[in-house]
Amino acid sequence: MNICVFLSAADLDERYTGPARDFAKLLGKGGHTLVWGGSDVGLMKVVADGVHEAGGRLLGVSVEFLAAKVHPDADEMVVAADLAERKRLLLEKADAVVIMVGGTGTLDEATEILELKKHGHTEKPVVLLNTAGFYDGLQEQFRRMEAEGFLPRPLSELVFFADEPAAALAYLEESLRA
Numbered sequence: 001m002n003i004c005v006f007l008s009a010a011d012l013d014e015r016y017t018g019p020a021r022d023f024a025k026l027l028g029k030g031g032h033t034l035v036w037g038g039s040d041v042g043l044m045k046v047v048a049d050g051v052h053e054a055g056g057r058l059l060g061v062s063v064e065f066l067a068a069k070v071h072p073d074a075d076e077m078v079v080a081a082d083l084a085e086r087k088r089l090l091l092e093k094a095d096a097v098v099i100m101v102g103g104t105g106t107l108d109e110a111t112e113i114l115e116l117k118k119h120g121h122t123e124k125p126v127v128l129l130n131t132a133g134f135y136d137g138l139q140e141q142f143r144r145m146e147a148e149g150f151l152p153r154p155l156s157e158l159v160f161f162a163d164e165p166a167a168a169l170a171y172l173e174e175s176l177r178a
Helices: 014-029 042-053 064-069 083-093 104-118 136-147 165-177
Strands: 002-006 033-036 057-063 076-080 096-099 126-129 160-162
Touching (some): 002 083, 014 165, 033 083, 057 064, 064 076, 083 104, 096 104, 096 165, 104 126, 126 165, 160 165
Parallel strands (some): 033 057, 057 076, 096 126, 126 160
């Protein structure tokens, strides 16, 4: 399966890189393809290297202004003209989405896929991997949105919250078998 991972390109602490590496190994050992921002820096590099080393495929979607930082081991690399095209291509090429730790770019990508799901424009499974409690506040906000009537669909239909890499991949594999 092609699994799009939205995540940071920053160099991060081991509490984030360790679980990211674990998820990458599970993805690669499972024979899956990583669909990601194509970068060879920070957490993006950690995940891409882990998938590659474990035998998975790498399908990168970079953007023109970051083309100098693409991962050299990508099996396929697409360079989009801008961030909007990049997001569209990432989602187009994916069977499922995992949201890992990240900054504003990751949050933008996450809300876009959830908005598409909310309106019925995709039914791809989405997992928010809440490494080290990073997304506790966001999870609480989503629950408040649901409780106060801001979501036309149950939150459980939009996103699955996983605290561990194995739970994230197990959910995806089960979703795509169903």
